[in-house]
Structures are given as structure tokens and as C-alpha cells.
Amino acid sequence: MGKPFFAALAFPEGTFIAAMGLPSVNISDKQLESSKVIERGGKMEQILSMLYGISGVAALGCYLPQLMRYHRDPQARASISISSWGGWIAVTLVTLLYAVFVQKSGLFAGVTAMNAAAQGVVLAYGIRGRLGRGAGGPVSAARDGAT
The missing domain is CATH 1.20.1280 (Monooxygenase)
Incomplete structure (x- = not known):
């Protein structure tokens, strides 16, 4: 079981999570798509x-x-x-x-x-x-x- 979805949004790959040596969080394409609901100009x-x-x-x-x-x-x-x-x-x-x-x-x-x-x-x-x-x-x- 992976990290909760909100953790993936709050701490995406390449942020201080990776810098601290903590495991990265993988999110699905569907979760990534739903996180972009309010895009600039959308x-x-x-x-x-x-x-x-x-x-x-x-x-x-x-x-x-x-x-x-x-x-x-x-x-x-x-x-x-x-x-x-x-x-x-x-x-x-x-x-x-x-x-x-x-x-x-x-x-x-x-x-x-x-x-x-x-x-x-x-x-x-x-x-x-x-x-x-x-x-x-x-x-x-x-x-x-x-x-």
C-alpha cells in the first residue's frame, strides 16, 4: 500500500522528500489528472x-x-x-x-x-x-x- 494521495500532492517527487532520502510517492495518471482540475486558463x-x-x-x-x-x-x-x-x-x-x-x-x-x-x-x-x-x-x- 502506497502513501496517501494528499502526501503525493504535498510532497511530489524531486522535492525535499527526495532530498531527505525518504521514499518517493507514486501516483497514478488518474490521480495526477484530478490534481490538475484548476489549471491556469482551465x-x-x-x-x-x-x-x-x-x-x-x-x-x-x-x-x-x-x-x-x-x-x-x-x-x-x-x-x-x-x-x-x-x-x-x-x-x-x-x-x-x-x-x-x-x-x-x-x-x-x-x-x-x-x-x-x-x-x-x-x-x-x-x-x-x-x-x-x-x-x-x-x-x-x-x-x-x-x-
């Missing part, structure tokens, strides 16, 4: 790319109800965590740089940029809520229960 990659684009646009739609709440409710704005949203935006911007310079994918970069923009709107509402500006003027008294 049908599965095209399907996943399309789904990624659709899900990215759908994710933007998920921001809308929350943004509408922040737009209508100054107290809700004040509850936004500036540090959390700032951190998420920073991570998203790193992802954007990866999409542009490493993957060189317009779709990946576009979806990431749109999500960064939506996150930026949430952060802007949070900052406005902290500064006490917005639809109802200063909110600090109402937020602190002094009304």
Missing part, C-alpha cells in the same frame, strides 16, 4: 473567477443595509469601531496591492477596490459619529445618556 478557473466577481459585487450589496442605518442613525455611527474598520481597510489595501502587483488580475483588484471603498464609507461614518457631526448635530449628549 474551465474550473474560469468558473471560479466568475463566481469570485459575482460574490464580490454581492458583498457590496451586503454593506447597503448597514450603511443605510448609519446614514439614518447618528448614534449607530458613534458605535462603529474605528480601529477595527481601520485595520480591515489596511488588510484590504494589502490584498489590493497583491492583486495588482503579484496576481496582475483586474477582476481581483476591482472587487478588492470596491470592498475597500465600502469599508472606507463605514469608517467615514464612524469618524463622523465620533466627531458628533451628521444629520442630527452633536450626538455625544444623547450617546452618553444625558438627554
Whole structure:
């Protein structure tokens, strides 16, 4: 009985397995074929790319109800965590740089940029809520229960 299939994928012949003097793993042609399901330019990659684009646009739609709440409710704005949203935006911007310079994918970069923009709107509402500006003027008294 040979090594499990996943071992053959994780440690193919000619890698450090061979360098360590460990026995190589033989896999069948059928196993090798199934391991190449997501090849560059293949049908599965095209399907996943399309789904990624659709899900990215759908994710933007998920921001809308929350943004509408922040737009209508100054107290809700004040509850936004500036540090959390700032951190998420920073991570998203790193992802954007990866999409542009490493993957060189317009779709990946576009979806990431749109999500960064939506996150930026949430952060802007949070900052406005902290500064006490917005639809109802200063909110600090109402937020602190002094009304």
C-alpha cells in the first residue's frame, strides 16, 4: 500500500522528500489528472473567477443595509469601531496591492477596490459619529445618556 494521495500532492517527487532520502510517492495518471482540475486558463478557473466577481459585487450589496442605518442613525455611527474598520481597510489595501502587483488580475483588484471603498464609507461614518457631526448635530449628549 502506497502513501496517501494528499502526501503525493504535498510532497511530489524531486522535492525535499527526495532530498531527505525518504521514499518517493507514486501516483497514478488518474490521480495526477484530478490534481490538475484548476489549471491556469482551465474551465474550473474560469468558473471560479466568475463566481469570485459575482460574490464580490454581492458583498457590496451586503454593506447597503448597514450603511443605510448609519446614514439614518447618528448614534449607530458613534458605535462603529474605528480601529477595527481601520485595520480591515489596511488588510484590504494589502490584498489590493497583491492583486495588482503579484496576481496582475483586474477582476481581483476591482472587487478588492470596491470592498475597500465600502469599508472606507463605514469608517467615514464612524469618524463622523465620533466627531458628533451628521444629520442630527452633536450626538455625544444623547450617546452618553444625558438627554
